[in-house]
Amino acid sequence: MNTAMIGPINPPPRLLMGPGPINADPRVLRAMSAQLVGQYDPWMTATMNETMALYRDVFRTANEQTFLVDGTSRAGIEAALVSLLEPGDRVLVPVFGRFGHLLTEIAQRCRAEVHTIEVPWGEVFDAEQVEDAVRRVQPKVLAIVQGDTSTTMCQPLADLGEICRRHDVLLYCDATASLGGNEFEADAWGMDVVTAGLQKCLGGPSGSAPITISDRAAAVIDGRKHVEAGIRSDDDVDHGARIASNYLDLAQVMDYWGLRRLNHHTEATTMLYGARECARLLVEEGLDAAVARHALHGRAMLEGVRGLGLAVFGDVEHKMHNVVAVEIPDGVDGDRARAALLDDFGIEIGTSFGPLHGKVWRIGTMGYNARKDAVLVTLAALEQVLRTTGGVGAAQEVYST
Numbered sequence: 001m002n003t004a005m006i007g008p009i010n011p012p013p014r015l016l017m018g019p020g021p022i023n024a025d026p027r028v029l030r031a032m033s034a035q036l037v038g039q040y041d042p043w044m045t046a047t048m049n050e051t052m053a054l055y056r057d058v059f060r061t062a063n064e065q066t067f068l069v070d071g072t073s074r075a076g077i078e079a080a081l082v083s084l085l086e087p088g089d090r091v092l093v094p095v096f097g098r099f100g101h102l103l104t105e106i107a108q109r110c111r112a113e114v115h116t117i118e119v120p121w122g123e124v125f126d127a128e129q130v131e132d133a134v135r136r137v138q139p140k141v142l143a144i145v146q147g148d149t150s151t152t153m154c155q156p157l158a159d160l161g162e163i164c165r166r167h168d169v170l171l172y173c174d175a176t177a178s179l180g181g182n183e184f185e186a187d188a189w190g191m192d193v194v195t196a197g198l199q200k201c202l203g204g205p206s207g208s209a210p211i212t213i214s215d216r217a218a219a220v221i222d223g224r225k226h227v228e229a230g231i232r233s234d235d236d237v238d239h240g241a242r243i244a245s246n247y248l249d250l251a252q253v254m255d256y257w258g259l260r261r262l263n264h265h266t267e268a269t270t271m272l273y274g275a276r277e278c279a280r281l282l283v284e285e286g287l288d289a290a291v292a293r294h295a296l297h298g299r300a301m302l303e304g305v306r307g308l309g310l311a312v313f314g315d316v317e318h319k320m321h322n323v324v325a326v327e328i329p330d331g332v333d334g335d336r337a338r339a340a341l342l343d344d345f346g347i348e349i350g351t352s353f354g355p356l357h358g359k360v361w362r363i364g365t366m367g368y369n370a371r372k373d374a375v376l377v378t379l380a381a382l383e384q385v386l387r388t389t390g391g392v393g394a395a396q397e398v399y400s401t
């Protein structure tokens with residue numbers, strides 16, 4: 001390859017209507033083009049504090065420990081689980097899609113004793129099922145996904161905090177796919193740790209994982225603090241079993257975002273600007289208004305695909321507002337239809353994983369793309385593609401041979 005001929009980045013215009021990432025809000029991209037400032041500059045630390053305050057509003061929490069983990073959403077998940085779980089700790093994971101399996105695998109890598117319960121893809125758990133398992137397993141942590149993008153289901157969470165308190169269990173939730181587009185109440189629902197990402201309903205790029213940590217979870221994490229050599233002071237005493245990751249060591253990261261400003265890592269400043277703008281836009285719109293917007297455009301997309309004669313997968317009563325799984329009709333090549341949408345219309349929709357691979361398309365209406373024009377253009381293009389890849393396409397192929 002003649003690298004001297006490589007041009008600047010110039011992506012093709014695309015409308016990203018899959019399960020995320022979606023097109024970032026232009027205001028977020030503009031925020032991300034702002035110049036860098038030193039990480040301990042008073043302007044920067046004030047900006048970090050503003051970001052913490054904004055995410056308290058987004059998560060609906062008063063938790064002091066509300067900040068960003070640098071990395072994609074799974075960095076937030078790993079930070080939460082590796083900082084909470086010591087080898088041998090019991091954790092319970094209710095699995096209703098791919099991301100429950102991800103929590104399971106990350107907890108296994110923490111060398112925890114992992115217990116799972118499962119429902120078929122397309123369903124969610126009721127609170128009694130979860131409480132029965134909590135009673136049986138007696139875990140230290142219950143780790144659950146709110147919206148599992150692989151199935152589009154949104155797990156009801158409102159009763160789980162109380163169950164966890166009754167059994168003295170810490171409650172962790174992965175709200176990556178749902179936060180900002182579906183009701184979420186970290187404090188009212190008794191959440192201990194919640195993590196998210198920017199690339200779904202928050203309207204940003206992936207690469208930053210907002211997190212909130214209750215006081216009782218922060219105390220558990222702080223109880224494992226080992227400040228690294230080279231930055232520790234004489235007052236630092238090692239506690240508990242050392243957290244198995246340095247980068248994702250929330251005991252140190254809390255000290256970095258806190259008054260101490262521990263020099264743990266170099267701020268990912270551009271991602272911080274983007275994450276701050278995502279939260280600022282949501283707060284400016286109002287969380288309830290943003291959820292209502294996702295509900296409206298999600299319902300329009302749902303009725304739209306039904307109007308095209310397509311069936312919707314799963315328990316629609318428990319579907320996330322921001323994504324719908326559409327059953328690929330018999331006789332239609334799902335990958336070919338997706339390719340036609342991309343090539344002819346510049347529109348991306350998703351496929352799915354595991355048992356749903358090749359069976360459904362996933363169509364998102366989230367973040368910046370939870371808009372009437374985006375919904376209508378996607379449906380119009382899909383209608384056209386179905387005409388040319390379905391029955392008419394098959395007949396055309398007969399004539400062209």
Ligand SMILES: Cc1ncc(COP(=O)(O)O)c(C=O)c1O
Nearest residue numbers: 072073074099147149176177206
């Ligand atoms: C529910 C959920 N959790 C975790 C992830 C992983 O996020 P990332 O790919 O940003 O690490 C995703 C990504 O789609 C998700 O939908």
